[in-house]
Amino acid sequence: MNAKEIVARCERLFEDLRFGAVKDWKAAVPGRKAIGYMPIYVPREIIHAAGMLPVGIFGGGDQLEVIQGDAYYQSYICRIPRSTLELGLTGRLDVLDGMLFPSICDVIRNLSGMWQIMFKDKYVKYFDVPQNYDDAIGGEFYVHEMQQLRADLGKLAGREVTDDALRASIAVYNENRKAVRELYAYRAAEPWQAPTSELYLVLRAGCVLPPEEHTALVRAYLAAARAEERPRRDNARVVLTGSFCEQPPLSLIKSIEMSGCYVVDDDFQLIQSWLLDDVPVTGEPLEELSKAFLHRSAATSSKYDEKKEDKGKFLLKQIKERGAEGVVFAAASFCDPALLERPMLQEVLAKHKVPYTAFKYAENTGQMAPIREQAGTFADSIKLWSAA
Amino acid sequence: MSTPIQIVPGTSSPKKPPQAKKEDAMLLQKELINRNYHELATAHETNRKVSATFVPGNLNELLMCFDFARSLPETNALQNGMRKKSGKMIMDAERDGHSEDVCTYVKADLGMMLQGPVGPTGEPLPTPDVLLLSYTGCFTFMKWFELIRQKYDCETVMLHVPYQGDGKISPNMRDYVVKQLKEKVIPTLERVSGVKFDIDRLRQYMRESAKAEEDLVWTLQSAKHKPSPIDGYFGAVYYIGPIFTAFRGMPEATEYYRVLRGEIEQRMREGKGPVTPDGEHPGEKYRLVVEGPPNWTSFREFWKMFYDEGAVVVASTYAKVGGVYDFGFRHDPEHPLESLAEYCLGCYTNLNFPQRIDMICRYLDEYQADGLLINSIKSCNSFSAGQLLILREVERRTGKPAAFIESDLVDPRYFSAANIKNRLESYFQMVRQKRGAGGGARPGLPPVVPAAH
Numbered sequence: 001m002n003a004k005e006i007v008a009r010c011e012r013l014f015e016d017l018r019f020g021a022v023k024d025w026k027a028a029v030p031g032r033k034a035i036g037y038m039p040i041y042v043p044r045e046i047i048h049a050a051g052m053l054p055v056g057i058f059g060g061g062d063q064l065e066v067i068q069g070d071a072y073y074q075s076y077i078c079r080i081p082r083s084t085l086e087l088g089l090t091g092r093l094d095v096l097d098g099m100l101f102p103s104i105c106d107v108i109r110n111l112s113g114m115w116q117i118m119f120k121d122k123y124v125k126y127f128d129v130p131q132n133y134d135d136a137i138g139g140e141f142y143v144h145e146m147q148q149l150r151a152d153l154g155k156l157a158g159r160e161v162t163d164d165a166l167r168a169s170i171a172v173y174n175e176n177r178k179a180v181r182e183l184y185a186y187r188a189a190e191p192w193q194a195p196t197s198e199l200y201l202v203l204r205a206g207c208v209l210p211p212e213e214h215t216a217l218v219r220a221y222l223a224a225a226r227a228e229e230r231p232r233r234d235n236a237r238v239v240l241t242g243s244f245c246e247q248p249p250l251s252l253i254k255s256i257e258m259s260g261c262y263v264v265d266d267d268f269q270l271i272q273s274w275l276l277d278d279v280p281v282t283g284e285p286l287e288e289l290s291k292a293f294l295h296r297s298a299a300t301s302s303k304y305d306e307k308k309e310d311k312g313k314f315l316l317k318q319i320k321e322r323g324a325e326g327v328v329f330a331a332a333s334f335c336d337p338a339l340l341e342r343p344m345l346q347e348v349l350a351k352h353k354v355p356y357t358a359f360k361y362a363e364n365t366g367q368m369a370p371i372r373e374q375a376g377t378f379a380d381s382i383k384l385w386s387a388a
Numbered sequence: 389m390s391t392p393i394q395i396v397p398g399t400s401s402p403k404k405p406p407q408a409k410k411e412d413a414m415l416l417q418k419e420l421i422n423r424n425y426h427e428l429a430t431a432h433e434t435n436r437k438v439s440a441t442f443v444p445g446n447l448n449e450l451l452m453c454f455d456f457a458r459s460l461p462e463t464n465a466l467q468n469g470m471r472k473k474s475g476k477m478i479m480d481a482e483r484d485g486h487s488e489d490v491c492t493y494v495k496a497d498l499g500m501m502l503q504g505p506v507g508p509t510g511e512p513l514p515t516p517d518v519l520l521l522s523y524t525g526c527f528t529f530m531k532w533f534e535l536i537r538q539k540y541d542c543e544t545v546m547l548h549v550p551y552q553g554d555g556k557i558s559p560n561m562r563d564y565v566v567k568q569l570k571e572k573v574i575p576t577l578e579r580v581s582g583v584k585f586d587i588d589r590l591r592q593y594m595r596e597s598a599k600a601e602e603d604l605v606w607t608l609q610s611a612k613h614k615p616s617p618i619d620g621y622f623g624a625v626y627y628i629g630p631i632f633t634a635f636r637g638m639p640e641a642t643e644y645y646r647v648l649r650g651e652i653e654q655r656m657r658e659g660k661g662p663v664t665p666d667g668e669h670p671g672e673k674y675r676l677v678v679e680g681p682p683n684w685t686s687f688r689e690f691w692k693m694f695y696d697e698g699a700v701v702v703a704s705t706y707a708k709v710g711g712v713y714d715f716g717f718r719h720d721p722e723h724p725l726e727s728l729a730e731y732c733l734g735c736y737t738n739l740n741f742p743q744r745i746d747m748i749c750r751y752l753d754e755y756q757a758d759g760l761l762i763n764s765i766k767s768c769n770s771f772s773a774g775q776l777l778i779l780r781e782v783e784r785r786t787g788k789p790a791a792f793i794e795s796d797l798v799d800p801r802y803f804s805a806a807n808i809k810n811r812l813e814s815y816f817q818m819v820r821q822k823r824g825a826g827g828g829a830r831p832g833l834p835p836v837v838p839a840a841h
Contacts, residue, residue, distance in 0.1 A: 113741025126553025340531035
């Protein structure tokens with residue numbers, strides 16, 4: 001398949017709010033189960049080791065009309081919980097046997113309890129992660145939490161989740177993360193060859209495909225993108241940050257690119273690159289997952305920075321390693337983590353003389369002209385400064 | 389998050405409201421609060437270190453072991469709200485780059501700091517020497533102290549309190565909190581203060597806490613009596629002041645609750661209702677349970693809308709935000725660190741949704757309330773996200789009418805008196821109709837909710 005065909009397949013998966021791929025996967029072998037997870041991070045290895053399909057639920061996007069979901073939220077709450085409820089209440093998530101709600105913010109935290117009440121026949125878990133990064137303190141707590149998830153899923157699967165199964169799943173996800181890292185590195189090196197609007201769809205396919213298949217898909221896209229001949233533009237290279245939970249519409253990503261920006265790093269699908277290197281497949285698997293989380297994972301605003309000096313360090317590293325010239329803060333409206341974090345990151349960028357711009361969106365934002373203008377002006381200003 | 393509590397009558401409002409009637413307990417509380425602000429103002433002159441921490445999961449007894457002067461930023465924000473100062477502070481913070489979408493307690497606090505080191509009473513409010521980040525029941529806490537640290541370079545120590553997602557406290561959760569206390573929090577507090585930790589001193593404070601907690605619970609539960617001698621929301625924010633903030637564990641707090649209990653016992657004997665800012669309550673017509681924090685910028689106007697109609701709040705979830713004591717928890721000096729962990733884990737906003745709904749239904753039953761009112765606060769997702777489901781579930785389970793109003797903690801732009809008054813009037817009418825229809829546990833009338841979102 002060429003890049004266009006691969007991307008077209010990913011786009012069909014992305015637009016399918018009935019999760020046909022998940023249904024097909026389940027139907028292929030009777031008794032299979034699928035577990036949904038919300039952003040930002042859950043150890044998918046445990047779900048996979050239980051023989052289940054981890055399914056990323058990132059809201060309803062701009063194609064879903066939210067009617068019932070709106071009845072549960074005030075105007076000042078972001079959109080992702082409404083559209084996720086809409087997906088649930090309209091039966092679109094019936095294909096899932098359970099849902100995990102990671103520790104992102106108070107809204108998603110509370111949604112876990114709402115899910116317990118509204119979908120009583122499903123397995124529902126609020127998945128807490130440590131904000132203390134000592135192995136003997138936060139690590140021990142986290143291993144216990146993962147142990148509990150492992151036991152719960154084992155019960156649901158009707159079989160124990162063994163250490164060997166976990167190690168095998170860690171290996172599968174190591175391969176997946178490696179492929180995603182390669183894709184990100186290639187996009188940063190030749191962003192005109194692998195535009196972010198395509199990369200994004202390839203990543204989103206990872207929400208519904210088994211990881212083995214997704215790894216192959218990422219690699220196929222990489223090969224196909226390399227084979228393309230696409231025009232190189234004099235765009236500004238930017239890191240996009242703050243979009244880790246509620247996702248911007250695809251048209252917004254395209255608009256940023258069309259306005260003259262090459263996005264060379266982003267946090268749209270953090271789960272796929274959260275652990276920064278391979279998790280060892282020897283030793284105690286949950287302890288290894290814990291160590292990777294505590295010591296070798298990405299920074300994001302839902303995660304505590306132990307020291308003042310740590311604030312913005314990860315972002316500065318992204319900028320340096322990807323050769324970015326500026327930062328676009330794109331946060332969902334009413335997103336507490338992203339919006340509270342933003343002034344601190346902006347202060348760090350100002351100190352390092354990195355230009356930035358900021359705007360808000362909702363997953364169903366329809367008006368792209370203002371964003372295109374803002375991003376375009378930002379790109380122009382970067383080009384003017386670098387020319388000076 | 390929204391929390392808090394101590395209220396000193398404002399001094400800077402151009403239009404002074406009539407002086408509220410004060411009883412001995414109120415005067416005692418006022419003295420405690422003023423003394424605390426003075427201690428904060430003079431802390432560095434007297435070589436005391438200053439701590440800041442949040443109300444839920446507030447480890448006051450532990451902080452006292454290190455002789456810290458103790459500041460609570462939520463309380464500072466609400467004090468500024470009561471004094472009509474918070475609006476400008478919030479706008480200053482927004483001009484300084486903070487989003488209009490985020491918590492106004494945070495912005496009022498940052499805005500206050502932008503104006504210089506002056507606290508709500510006009511006395512200096514020093515930059516804290518340590519921020520004890522009790523990360524309990526509110527995501528925003530973490531960002532709040534990161535923001536303060538960024539600006540003022542304060543030492544920060546995190547106490548991560550896991551959420552009760554499964555509706556229970558597991559041994560793993562408790563052990564995690566205890567370990568953090570032993571290995572992170574206490575060593576940091578020792579280092580910053582220069583005072584060695586003495587567990588017997590902690591035990592002694594906790595003994596005091598437990599005594600005060602007994603009297604607090606008695607006070608709040610006195611509202612089961614008809615007529616209720618207290619208001620369990622507007623009045624309770626005064627009652628919870630000392631115990632949820634810088635005074636739990638002090639003999640003065642124990643004394644405050646002893647005096648308060650005596651006053652309420654007297655009111656019950658005399659068959660009186662709650663004291664309001666305008667004097668005696670005009671007579672109990674409606675008994676309500678309230679979920680959510682109050683609005684502080686128009687606190688008296690808001691309260692008046694209730695007592696003018698003869699409504700008394702007999703129980704509120706907000707009065708449990710700094711600790712849920714009415715189901716048996718007491719600080720336990722025999723197991724001090726484990727008990728502190730249990731306290732933090734059990735705060736109201738650390739409970740999951742089914743637990744919160746169970747608690748409200750229980751209150752409606754035990755306090756013989758007519759219905760539930762939710763005051764949904766724009767700033768506080770910890771409380772507010774999902775409250776419309778609480779409303780539906782409580783109505784479904786109890787058959788009692790529920791209503792929904794919206795306001796904010798300290799942002800005066802989000803208090804619309806006319807809208808709230810209209811909705812309350814509709815709600816009281818609904819309660820009357822329901823009484824006429826006989827009530828009972830069955831699907832109720834359609835709830836009073838905002839027409840559009």
